[in-house]
Amino acid sequence: MQVDFQPFTIHKRFPLTISRGTTAENTNIWVRIQAEEIEGWGEASPFSIVQEGKKDTDKVIQELAQITPHLAKYHPLERQQIEELLLHNNISSVTRAAIDMALYDWLGKRADLPLWRLLGLDKSAIVPISVTVGINTPEGAKKRVRDWMELMDVKLIKIKLGSPKGIAADKEMLLAIKEEASNIPLMVDANGGWSLDNALKMSEWLAQQGVIYIEQPLAVGQEKDLFLLYQRLPLPIFVDESCFSSLDIPRLASCVHGINIKMMKAGGISEVLRMIHIAKGCGLQVMFGCYSDSSLSNTAMSVLSPLVDYLDLDSHLNLIDDPFIGAKLEEGKLLPNDLPGLGVTQKIS
Template sequence: MNLSLKKYVLPLKHTFSISRESHNFQDTLIACLSHQGKTGYGEATSNPYYKITLESMEQEIEAIKKEIESFDFTTPEKFHAFLTTKKLSNFALCALDLAAHDLYGKLLEKPLYSIWGTDISSYPITNYTIGLDTLEKMVEKIKEFPWPIYKIKLGTDHDVAIIRELRKHTDAIFRVDANCAWTAEETIHNAPLLKELGVEFLEQPLKADDWNGMELVSHHSVLPTIADESCIVESDVEKCGLHYNGINIKLTKCGGLTPALRMISKGKEMGLKVMVGCMTESTVGISAIAQLLPQLDYVDMDGALLLKEDIADGIKILEHGKLIFPTLGGSGITLKA
């Protein structure tokens, strides 16, 4: 195989804020794996919360480039198993694993969802994220982008008031993501008020390691809860199943499609609702997520919709969440430049 890396700084349409950080640009790394005349593309974004930068991922991958290029590629799963012996961060591992899956499907001339034996005739609609902002700007974002499902980022001392005001401007489904900002008491108090306002579920209300708090929430919240920061890797699924109603799997955090498929299977086995989310990836990462759609209950794959400019072609998200799947094999990705 031939390996190359491309670094991009993706400008966002709006300042993106959650309870702990804000940014106007998203740094992203694209891994390109070429073999037998085909090229597969994978992506991982930087993330300050997890102390991941473009430079750190690039250094990790470049350090084993010769080993990667000499690897006898047959399947993404065998490639992933090889990579896990190299002590890569899960973010760097994700970029390579997604590229391997895209390459594999292109070599077989089949999309991944077909290789996995799933049917795209029915799939969940992605939510569109409204980041924390002034109330006026949050309302403006909803008016600017009419959508059937919104994920609302919260984490203030007036969160219920925010949802009450936003509800005046749309009858869309709301999902609330506090990004670890609430206490158990706040969650239990807010849940019935938010349920009356059309909120479907609460994502990661408490700190990732507050299992005692989540034990209280699991018994007293009138809204379902979905784990995000508490559910990073495969071993987290079982513990989350005891405290949450569902899990939000991030490809970048767990290390790519290979472990994500196992996490989906484990989550379903435990009776959990299964969601896959994004980390403001371009269409490269979003197209990989799209291949999982038939297996999911919920999805957050709006990353490319939040960008001023995209860097790739692949899955196309149309009005009201309808999708046009790419005709290429794999995840169906082509880079624009």
């Protein structure tokens, strides 16, 4: 098989601020795998869990240049061997995600079936996506909610908290959003921006505000404190940055209620499926999330969406120059289409 790749830069309509900083653009990599006159597509979306803006795009390009010659001898159906090769060569999860995604897209196109149907999944089981409101002033947060409402039928709102200005600012922003969207359920993601003491204080207050769950209340490295929160928090706890792959799930299962799976953390569709099944086997709920992903990656996640409880797949909706067209918004749901493979096409400019 032949592997080609090219970087592309995408820009956010509204910059997103979380506890680690603000991001307005991202340079991703489009990966194309060809064999038997069929081309499968994947996307690498570099990210950082330490500091926004510190991305490893150059590393991904270097990895693809390094591994591409070794992939030439394989057929796209040899996913197990390809995965073992990538892991043996310490290829990052972002690069693995792009390659694995392209292999599954190729498979669906080879079978001339949408991947969701090939996997035997039920599109009617897909729940609505949430839309994200980043850290902002109260008035800025209200405006962002209105912007989302102009774009789509908003069913759920995820609010980024963990403001550098402290929990008083967090509370003020959340109350402003409640005022603007009084009938829409709210979730909270602190992105590790709280201390243990503030997480305990905020959880009690957020429960009184009717928030559904809290995501990543503590920073990576503070997982030992999650059990204390688990025992005392009145709200379900989800983890994101603390859970990269299926290997992380067993050690977290006794101190959280759910995990956030992202394609770029997991390393591809194969690992996403493993994580779902292991999490469910541990009695955990599952959420899908995204980084600065285009429609290509979010469509790949939408294909697997019938299997999960919450969906936070809105990054492509905030792009002014998304180069792809894929899953469609219908009544707040991101639904894969009936085209073969992932069902993604290139936008004609």
